[in-house]
Amino acid sequence: MNTSSSLPNPSGQNQNARPALPRIAVLATGGTIAGAAADAADTSGYQAGVVGVDQLLSAVPALSTVARIAPEQVASIDSKDMALPLWTTLAQRINTLLATDDVDGVVVTHGTDTLEETAYLLHLTVKSDKPVVLTAAMRPASALSADGPLNLLNAVTVAAHAAAHGAARGQGVLVAFNNRVHSARDVVKTSTYAVDAFQSPEIGALGWVQDGRVEFQRGVVRPHTLASEFSIDAAWPHVEVVASYAGVSRIAVDALVAAGVRGIVVAGTGNGSIHQSLQQALAEAASRGVAVVRSSRVGSGHLMRNGAAADDALGFVSAGSLNPYKARVLLMLALAAGVTGAAALQKVFDTY
Ligand code: ASP
Numbered sequence: 001m002n003t004s005s006s007l008p009n010p011s012g013q014n015q016n017a018r019p020a021l022p023r024i025a026v027l028a029t030g031g032t033i034a035g036a037a038a039d040a041a042d043t044s045g046y047q048a049g050v051v052g053v054d055q056l057l058s059a060v061p062a063l064s065t066v067a068r069i070a071p072e073q074v075a076s077i078d079s080k081d082m083a084l085p086l087w088t089t090l091a092q093r094i095n096t097l098l099a100t101d102d103v104d105g106v107v108v109t110h111g112t113d114t115l116e117e118t119a120y121l122l123h124l125t126v127k128s129d130k131p132v133v134l135t136a137a138m139r140p141a142s143a144l145s146a147d148g149p150l151n152l153l154n155a156v157t158v159a160a161h162a163a164a165h166g167a168a169r170g171q172g173v174l175v176a177f178n179n180r181v182h183s184a185r186d187v188v189k190t191s192t193y194a195v196d197a198f199q200s201p202e203i204g205a206l207g208w209v210q211d212g213r214v215e216f217q218r219g220v221v222r223p224h225t226l227a228s229e230f231s232i233d234a235a236w237p238h239v240e241v242v243a244s245y246a247g248v249s250r251i252a253v254d255a256l257v258a259a260g261v262r263g264i265v266v267a268g269t270g271n272g273s274i275h276q277s278l279q280q281a282l283a284e285a286a287s288r289g290v291a292v293v294r295s296s297r298v299g300s301g302h303l304m305r306n307g308a309a310a311d312d313a314l315g316f317v318s319a320g321s322l323n324p325y326k327a328r329v330l331l332m333l334a335l336a337a338g339v340t341g342a343a344a345l346q347k348v349f350d351t352y
Helices: 053-058 061-065 084-098 115-125 148-163 251-258 276-287 324-336 342-351
Strands: 023-030 068-077 105-109 132-135 174-177 180-183 207-210 213-216 239-243 263-268 291-296 316-318
Touching (some): 023 084, 053 068, 084 105, 084 115, 105 148, 115 132, 115 174, 115 324, 132 148, 148 174, 148 207, 239 251, 239 324, 251 276, 263 276, 263 324, 276 316, 291 324, 291 342
Parallel strands (some): 132 174, 239 263
Antiparallel strands (some): 174 180, 180 207, 207 213
8 A cells, every 4th residue: 555645744833824624534446536548538448447546636626625635545446346355454544544633534436336335344344433435436537527526526525524523424434426425324326327326225315515515414323333343353254145036046055055155145036035946045055054144136125024035934134225235245244243143143234
């Protein structure tokens, strides 16, 4: 990890000056926001994660009126390739920064593909009530009407607002995208190319950010950050996602069990229903001690425990309103923390 510059030391500042701007660390990880193409009209054939954090920041001169920025290049990847060790590095770095008096908040620039997973992971493992705000872009930095610069300015604005004890404080990890502010728990990517690619289905965004103004319309109810029992420091258990669909076989589940997987999240049809062949394989997996979590591939709505499958009898856990990929994050953290058994895991899913 490179630290390309460090935060200004406020101690030498003029005491008569206006209150110093908040100190926000911008941690860059790559993604389309750092993408570049040879042609400004190219918004699909670009390379993600090639523009450095200093260049991203220099495209947004207005940042200097909102915060004192400390940039770090944590990674330069396409977020489709996000890996568990990088999650550990990122979360640990954020915790280290926020534990100091030199940093008032963190903004993470990220690819859109796995942003919802990283955001939820941080929501559950950041040990601070200082703001952490993720942002991204749907168009590369080289594009006509690139959306990254405004998203970055808005993310820093939300972090600065929270650092000044605004309504954004204490809401857990946030995602600022296309003028909206979402909770990390609820936000999902819902479009392949639209600039308005992130939604919090059914529940809606927490609020909005525009022209330097931040407003919240609701708060986050479930525990996160300091109230979360989970930490980033344990080893990652092996958890995979399988899907149910017409004609699905049990081959994938059997192969995962043979590979020694600790948990399986199933993206069920509709209200979390599972094809009988897959359900039989999953029930056998559960009886052998594999944690099986039932979620839905639909994209919105919640599951009822014992609704579309006899969870009690089969040893399954219901993911509630988490999508399969967020359910996998929570299952990995719970297993890493030593939570075992369907009843205890169900409590975790009912809580977070
Ligand atoms: N593949 C890119 C990524 O997730 C997409 C994006 O950032 O919009 O890194």
